[in-house]
Amino acid sequence: MAAEKFAVEPIARIVGGRIEPTDDYWGGSRAIIRIDEGRFTPAATKGLEKFSHLEIIFRFHLTDPTDLNLGARRPRDNPDWPEVGIFGHRNMRRNNWLGVSRCRLVKVDGLDLHVEELDAADGTPVLDIKPWFSEFGPRGEVKQPTWTTQMLGLYFADPAEAQAKQGTR
Template identity: 30%
Template sequence: MSFNFKPIGVIRTPYIDRGPFQPVESEEGEFKIILDPKYKEGLKELEHFNYIYVIFCLHRAGSSESLSAFPPWCGGKSVGVFASRSPFRPNPIGLSIVRIKKIVDNIIHTTCIDALDETPLLDIKPYIKTVDCKNKANNGWFEKYGGEGPLKKYLSSEK
């Protein structure tokens, strides 16, 4: 079984060849989601949410058959690809949670999205605090392989 997806817009970022590993909210730059005008009506009432899930195609990473990943903060150790946020995956799909700054016409201005410029947009969903915030979440293997060192920039931006 296979699936075909068509982009519903494009993500514009300052990242041409390399982006951050996570969408760090305090990152400087212009970040926009430009929705194809035919989908503009789908943005109705979205401005009432602070955050959204952005689902996109990692079109320049391509797919990978490898089930191992080597996160840069693991000191050369491998983890399973599904225990990582590597862009090299069996299905090249990216997911970020970003804050909405404003919506003008068919353009959503956001905080940092960890996607390369002109990344194809697949979907947008609202982040709903009471449903999506999991109080028992942890940092998984981050504690085992180097503490929260790589997360410090990300964690400090969320305050």
């Protein structure tokens, strides 16, 4: 298969929220997706306030480009979980360094989209913004291995709540 190359330009950047990507505790995080005002007017966001959720495609800009394993490895290097290939997990060490996240839209303010639980760090380049249509969700039975549920149990936990729970143990 011949490799095809193409250029992609960010249309927005993440402002605020987390300053570095982490494996867990994205619950309660708030950020702004600031759309490029040099290319877009507020007309680009017209009608978006009617949606509760967005799907964001972004570039993992903070990941070390030399940290890419095209084969199989254990998720989070946990010896209790099976080795899976690069396409069997969703971490930031990806070909093309692309991420996809679904987040809650809190408010539209011109070209600023205020969101919650977007698992992308401050400064992240945004490549596309799409409203979430429930009709595009999975059809049919959804299945996944148990290690994914174990791994992601705290992914969208609120960090303050998680710390409080750990402090009571």
